[in-house]
Amino acid sequence: MKKFPPLFKGFPQFAHGGDYNPDQWWHDTPDIVDQDMAFARAAKCNTFSVGIFSWGEWEPEEGKFDFSRLDALMDRMAAEGNHVLLATPSAAFPNWMVNKYPQIAKMTSNGVRTPLAGRHCHCWRSPIYREKVTIINTKLAQRYGRHPALAGWHISNEYNTACYCPLCTEAFRNWLKSRYGTLEELNRAWWMRFWSHTYTRWEQVQPGLNCSDGLALDWFRFTTEQICDFMRHEIVPLKQYSDRPVTTNMMGYYPGVDYWRIAEVCDFIADDRYPGWTDLKDFPGTAARAAFCHDMHRAMKKRPWLLMESTPSNLNWQPYYRLKRPGLHRAEELLAVAHGADGVMYFQFRKGRGGSEKMHGAVVDHARSTGTRVFRDVAEVGETLEKIRPVLGTSTVPEVAVVFDWDAMTALNVSGGPSQSRKLVMETILAHYRALWELNIPADVIESRSDFSGYKLVIAPMLYALHPGVAGRIREFVENGGVWVSTYLTAYVNETNLCFLDGFPGGGLREVFGLWNEELDGLTPEDRQFITPAEDNMLGWTGRGEVADFAERIHPEGAEVLGVYGSDFYAGEPALTVNAFGRGFAYYQAARCDGKFLHDFYERLAAKHGVKTLLKTPPGIHVMLREGDGEKYLFFFNFQPKVQSFPLDGITGTEMVTGERVEKAMTLPAFGSAVVRLD
Numbered sequence: 001m002k003k004f005p006p007l008f009k010g011f012p013q014f015a016h017g018g019d020y021n022p023d024q025w026w027h028d029t030p031d032i033v034d035q036d037m038a039f040a041r042a043a044k045c046n047t048f049s050v051g052i053f054s055w056g057e058w059e060p061e062e063g064k065f066d067f068s069r070l071d072a073l074m075d076r077m078a079a080e081g082n083h084v085l086l087a088t089p090s091a092a093f094p095n096w097m098v099n100k101y102p103q104i105a106k107m108t109s110n111g112v113r114t115p116l117a118g119r120h121c122h123c124w125r126s127p128i129y130r131e132k133v134t135i136i137n138t139k140l141a142q143r144y145g146r147h148p149a150l151a152g153w154h155i156s157n158e159y160n161t162a163c164y165c166p167l168c169t170e171a172f173r174n175w176l177k178s179r180y181g182t183l184e185e186l187n188r189a190w191w192m193r194f195w196s197h198t199y200t201r202w203e204q205v206q207p208g209l210n211c212s213d214g215l216a217l218d219w220f221r222f223t224t225e226q227i228c229d230f231m232r233h234e235i236v237p238l239k240q241y242s243d244r245p246v247t248t249n250m251m252g253y254y255p256g257v258d259y260w261r262i263a264e265v266c267d268f269i270a271d272d273r274y275p276g277w278t279d280l281k282d283f284p285g286t287a288a289r290a291a292f293c294h295d296m297h298r299a300m301k302k303r304p305w306l307l308m309e310s311t312p313s314n315l316n317w318q319p320y321y322r323l324k325r326p327g328l329h330r331a332e333e334l335l336a337v338a339h340g341a342d343g344v345m346y347f348q349f350r351k352g353r354g355g356s357e358k359m360h361g362a363v364v365d366h367a368r369s370t371g372t373r374v375f376r377d378v379a380e381v382g383e384t385l386e387k388i389r390p391v392l393g394t395s396t397v398p399e400v401a402v403v404f405d406w407d408a409m410t411a412l413n414v415s416g417g418p419s420q421s422r423k424l425v426m427e428t429i430l431a432h433y434r435a436l437w438e439l440n441i442p443a444d445v446i447e448s449r450s451d452f453s454g455y456k457l458v459i460a461p462m463l464y465a466l467h468p469g470v471a472g473r474i475r476e477f478v479e480n481g482g483v484w485v486s487t488y489l490t491a492y493v494n495e496t497n498l499c500f501l502d503g504f505p506g507g508g509l510r511e512v513f514g515l516w517n518e519e520l521d522g523l524t525p526e527d528r529q530f531i532t533p534a535e536d537n538m539l540g541w542t543g544r545g546e547v548a549d550f551a552e553r554i555h556p557e558g559a560e561v562l563g564v565y566g567s568d569f570y571a572g573e574p575a576l577t578v579n580a581f582g583r584g585f586a587y588y589q590a591a592r593c594d595g596k597f598l599h600d601f602y603e604r605l606a607a608k609h610g611v612k613t614l615l616k617t618p619p620g621i622h623v624m625l626r627e628g629d630g631e632k633y634l635f636f637f638n639f640q641p642k643v644q645s646f647p648l649d650g651i652t653g654t655e656m657v658t659g660e661r662v663e664k665a666m667t668l669p670a671f672g673s674a675v676v677r678l679d
């Protein structure tokens with residue numbers, strides 16, 4: 001594999017820096033930028049997101065613009081050799097604007113317009129708001145589009161939420177018209193004869209009235225499309241006057257937006273990740289969840305991405321305000337790098353004196369000191385990133401992919417049942433991913449529309465809904481020698497949430513898995529169920545799986561039984577199967593089993609089908625690989641709060657920060673991390 005070019009042209013360094021808001025300070029503290037640039041040098045920060053919520057500063061009155069301070073800031077950044085991700089300020093509108101044009105405010109599903117209450121208060125369709133956005137974005141693009149300090153564009157901020165105003169409702173109906181053509185077809189797709197909901201006029205379609213799970217699913221898709229459309233609108237003037245790449249900051253697996261669609265609008269991927277570290281019993285679990293997001297962001301464009309926000313220390317919006325313990329900050333940031341980030345940045349560079357985020361972690365605290373523990377932690381990351389610079393542009397090409405499909409998750413979540421409180425789609429996907437993470441098997445996180453063909457093994461937990469074509473592509477993948485894993489609650493419905501007929505898994509998958517799923521037992525927390533190995537099963541699986549929440553009664557139609565249920569009226573019936581299909585294998589887990597089971601299962605599977613693990617390590621030790629241009633880098637982490645040593649199984653190299661030789665064994669302190677250039 002070849003190394004990728006830098007995220008920002010002509011900037012062959014890891015980005016390190018953060019959200020920077022001198023506009024909150026410069027009226028009263030004119031030398032704030034001087035102060036901050038000194039801090040930036042000391043912390044080895046080189047990249048700043050500027051102006052995210054600063055519209056009122058750039059346009060204090062309608063049509064009156066003042067860029068004098070931003071001019072000076074951009075020039076200063078260039079002089080310092082720093083880079084700026086300049087924001088379009090659409091995430092928060094100024095007071096004067098909403099006073100004069102109240103219709104720019106978004107409407108809740110109860111028909112109330114939100115005033116200037118926080119941020120993200122605007123409608124997606126308001127022509128006036130769109131025009132105001134075009135004007136300010138054009139000004140910014142004309143003025144700074146080719147500025148030497150400009151690395152790229154930070155479009156808005158964490159786009160989210162829906163608007164239910166008449167304009168947005170109208171747009172929804174038009175979107176439905178282009179999708180379904182006729183009301184008759186819409187009624188069919190959404191099963192609207194149910195409860196006499198049949199539409200007879202398009203005006204009856206009201207997204208606020210959540211009367212159909214088909215509607216709820218399409219409203220989710222449409223909300224994503226609204227955001228994409230708004231983002232495309234924002235980008236027009238930027239592309240006209242600037243040659244720098246655009247992105248917007250995502251929020252991991254936030255359920256409200258299908259980020260694969262947003263990714264299509266971005267030139268590069270950026271994410272905000274705040275692990276929190278408040279689960280004291282399971283630090284590795286917290287790390288694995290973060291890595292899951294990282295692997296998705298690398299997979300979205302199959303290239304390095306940017307961690308746009310993280311906290312240098314604590315968070316003010318979690319239940320607890322816990323400090324990062326020594327080592328943890330470096331491990332958290334390097335974890336993103338290990339999983340493909342070519343830059344790590346913070347919210348926020350300097351802590352404000354007021355406002356609701358004055359307690360949020362920052363590089364520069366109220367004490368204004370370079371001597372704080374947090375400041376030193378940040379500076380250490382800056383130094384580390386300089387030392388590991390050769391890693392830049394490398395990436396990972398995993399043999400394994402985990403499917404996390406926003407549509408499939410939403411389809412199940414908006415459906416009534418089964419077991420309303422125990423669907424846990426996200427948690428389930430994370431549990432499967434975690435087993436791979438523990439086994440140090442690199443994985444991409446993809447969606448069901450992604451290309452499966454490059455992978456040896458694809459795992460798609462709870463892929464409840466199928467887009468057209470997905471079943472066919474699964475079939476083709478397995479026929480051509482791929483190994484596929486599905487679970488209970490797979491392929492129950494089509495893309496409009498209508499159940500498949502003639503037996504689950506539907507869409508033609510019954511044949512691929514060689515089984516029929518007759519019924520699903522939704523267990524209460526008191527129910528006890530478990531699975532045990534079938535004799536001489538071809539996987540050689542010998543453990544036991546504790547079952548919770550879901551257990552399907554399946555009937556093999558050619559599949560080989562690997563495990564059976566241990567209790568209740570279906571004791572002895574199959575619970576874990578594999579079907580040899582074409583040149584590949586389709587596994588089916590009929591029940592929700594515990595993490596230990598998943599770990600054992602994937603360990604067996606990897607051994608059986610020749611999927612490589614990077615290294616076998618004790619619990620809490622995580623290893624990840626980046627490579628390119630013939631160079632290989634292994635990242636090591638200890639996410640346990642205790643020192644751990646482990647053998648290296650022939651791996652040799654040089655630790656890039658200390659310069660020490662690495663061979664035979666490695667010892668890492670609590671929350672320790674290391675980056676090794678392999679020989």
Ligand code: GLA
Binds near residue numbers: 309
């Ligand atoms: C989000 C936002 C930031 C800030 C942080 C606080 O990620 O994008 O503006 O509010 O949360 O953690």
Ligand code: ZN
Binds near residue numbers: 107126164167
């Ligand atoms: Zn609207």
